[in-house]
Amino acid sequence: MRVRDLPLSRTTIDHFESRGIDELYPPQAAAVEAGVTEGRxxxxxxxxxxxxxxxATLAMLTADGPGLYIVPLRALAREKYETFSEVPDVSVGISTGDFDSSAAELGDNDIVVATSEKVDSAIRNGADWISDLACVVVDEVHLVGSEGRGPTLEVTLATLQRRAPGVQIVALSATVANPDELADWLDAGLVQSTWRPVDLRTGVYAGGAVGFDDDTQRQVSVAGDPDDATDATEALVAETVDDGGQALAFVRSRREAETLAERLAGVGSSPEVAEEIRDLDGTETGRRLADCVEGGVAFHHAGLRSAHRIAVERAFRDRRLRAICATPTLAAGVNVPARRVVIRDQKRYTGSGMEWLPTLEVHQMCGRAGRPHLDPYGEAVLVGDPTIRDELWERYVEAEPERVDSKLADPNALRTHVLSIVASDFAASREGVLDVLDATFFAHGTPTDELSGVLDTAIADLVEMEMIVDENGLAATDLGTQVSRQYVTPATGARIVDGLRTAAGMTEVTGLTALEIVCDTPDMQDTYLGNRERADMYRFAQAHADEFTTRMGETDDFEGWLTAVKTARILHEWTEGASAEDLVEQFRIGPGDLESRIERAEWLLGAADAIAGIVDVAADVPFRDRRARL
DNA sequence: TCAATCGAGCTTTAGACAGCATGTC
DNA sequence: CTAAAGCTCGATTGA
Known part of the structure; x- marks a missing residue:
């Protein structure tokens, strides 16, 4: 099947043909045969x-009205925004937390790219462009099975269909065990394929040789101990680099990504990229990164500032870097393909020991191997030793990936979505809520009455938190409405209200008070509190005890609170003018961690300020002032 | 006396979405 | 519950 046979305009066809897209790939042809261009x-x-x-583009271009493309990551949103923008005669809008076209503008676009939370938020707040949609594409749908954000995605898809009845839904999924159930749920056809434009070989390294799944073997000359995973990784990376290719090495922790990069540095040389990175900041991490990059290798993890990450990704795509040593960030993010992917670590710490990575996740890492048009093939190598060779083979080469299962029954998730359903007038009764949830992936797999028990506790919790009232049906209070609008979880809203009430009886309410409230919230990510700094943090907490809404000794989670104090302290020093360099040094966090905490605090302080405006207490906590200083 | 080596014990451990109003280039 | 690598600091060993 050829592009020119598709029901597209002449200019669009020319556009695709000019970029070498002429003949459809088999899975694309299968999608067309299944009716994507006819609204199926x-x-x-x-x-x-x-x-x-x-x-996805085909579906949105042939749909009879505007299209929405839902992604899980902001970086992905930007990437897709750029590719869609290149299509002639198509206007594209973007809507993410950090980058937003104005609401009025969104409705005028042919295509809108947005994160799932942003879409959820738009639906909650009754954005009218939602109801005009003719086509919705969901990228990475298998994420409905992920614990934190999966429920949001499935509820969003359920409510989206109410706002825009009859929309065409096109869901793109990684290879999972039960795609048929996803298709069933969405009332959609299923196209399944393992076809790739570049061949991918997957293999297991053990004791000096890689055995691939195409039954070939390859000897690797390891400079050190052939049973040492790091030595082997080094050799595997060096091999492809010497061969003119690029490599990606996945390891378990940030620190290991950095040390490995330092070891590998020297396989190439990228002084211009190093210069570019050095110019970004004077942070210790930035310097180390620049030093590695000087030698043609970068490390990549969430402790990096986003500017650093972007620079590394771009340089690698432009082939100005030979290798990247990364934590799993890179597995699911933007498109950064390499000829060879080396997975040194297959286990991860989970809080109670080491656990094997999910098959799906390892497959996604492997999937980064092979650049179309540039590499003759892609190779993914799992590094092990003779002891675990067979286990790796069974678990990741032969094994089918996991099932996708709904996580909506989680009490926290359900509470959040029950509130939003009631607050956005989708339902005004218990039955109404169940009716909305009926279109959910959870309900598709389980009879809705199994939700009943959890639903009752969710409602009871929300009543207790004064966010909904349960008299002659369900209705959101002003507080509940505000919490839902601000997009914070009910628990966060409750913590803010609690903080405000305590503050009303305090004599010393300061900027630190505002930060403590907001940082002690479940929507704030915690900051690791090392044993060595614990004593110092304790002294800080004591010295400022009068400014905190939590009395030491009255918390049942003192450790958790002390963690929040650390975050608040960091942000406080930031608002008082401390430099990022010093904070990163003093509190041993990555520059990227600082960045993301500041961003979050900005959001939560705004939410707290909005909530303070409708709760009837005498406290005057300077949320707004802190936010401005951030 | 000093330095290199070894090892017990301790520390640390991936990632990342969201509001809103106003101001600036 | 089911871990493992790096680091610190002190002890041992060797010159």
């Missing part, structure tokens, strides 16, 4: 890089 719903469970984006 579809679930496509195909590997990354097999042309999913093109299928």
């Amino acid at each position: 719903r579809l679930v496509a469970a195909v590997p990354t890089a097999s042309g999913k984006t093109f299928v």
Whole structure:
């Protein structure tokens, strides 16, 4: 099947043909045969890089009205925004937390790219462009099975169909065990394929040789101990680099990514990129990164500032870097393909020991191997030793990836969504809520009455928190409405209200008070509190005890609170003019961690200020002032 | 006396979405 | 519950 046979305009066809897209890939042809261009719903469970984006584009271009493309990451939103913007005669809008076209503008676009939370928020707040949608594409739908954000995605898809009845839904999924259930849920056809534009070989390294799944073997000359995973990784990376390719090495922790990068540095040389990185900041991490990059290798993890991450990703795509040593950030993020992917660590610390990584996650790392048009093939190598060779083989080479299952029954998730359903007038009774939830992936797999018990506790909790009232039906209070609008979880809203009430009886309410409240909230990420700084943090907490809404000794989670105090302290020093360099040094956090905490605090302080405006207490906590100083 | 080596014990451990109003280039 | 690598600091060993 050829592009020119598709029901597209002449200019659009020219555009695709000019970029070498002429003949459809088999999965794309299958999608067309399944009716994507005729408004049919579809679930496509195909590997990354097999042309999913093109299928999505086809669906949105042929739909009879505007399209929405939902992504899980902001970086992905930007990437898609750019690719769609290149299509002639198509106006594209973007809507994410950090980058937003104005609401009025969104409705005028042919295509809008947005994160799932942003779409959820738009639906909650009754944005009218939602109801005009003719086509919705969901990228990475398998994430409905993820614990934190999965429920948001499934509820969003459920409510979206109420606002825009009859929309065409095109869901793109990684290869999972039960794509048929996803298709069933969405009332969609299913296209499944393992086809890739570049061949991918997966293998297991052990004792000096890699055994691949195409039954080939390859000897690797390791400079050190062939049973040492790091020595082997070094050799595997060096091999492809010497061969003119690029490599990606996945390790377990940030520190290990950095040390490995330092060891590998020297396989290439990228002084210009190093210069570019050095110019970004004077942070210790930035310097180390620049030093590695000087030698052609970068490290990549969430402790990096986003500017650093972007610089590294771009340089690698432009082939100005030979290798990246990364934590799993890179597995699911923007498109950064390499000829060879080396997975040194397959286990991860979970809080109670080491656990094998999910098969799906390892497959996604492997899927980064092979650049279309640039590499003759892609190779993914799992590094092990003779002891675990067979286990790695069974678990990741032969094994089918996991099932996707709803996590909506989680009490926290349900509470959040029950509140939003009631607050946005989707339902005014217990039955009404169940009716909305009926379109959910959870309900599709389980009879709705199994939700009943959890639903009752969720409602009871929300009544207790004064966010809804349960008299002759359900209705949101002003507080509940505000909490839902501000997009904070009910628990966060409750913590803010509690903080305000305590503050009303305090004599010393300061900027630190505002930060403590907001940092002690479940929506704030915690900051690791090391044993060595604990004593110092304790002294700080004591010295400022009068400014805190939590009395030491009255908390049942003192450790957790002390963690919040650390975050508040960092942010406080930031608002008082401390430099990022010093904070990073003093509190041993990554520059990227600082960045993300500041961003979050900004959001939560805004939410707290909005909530303070409707709660009837005498406290005057300077949320707004702190926010301005951030 | 000093330095290199070894080892017990301790520390640390991935990631990342969201509001809103106003101001600036 | 089910861990493992790096680091610190002190003890041992060797010159």
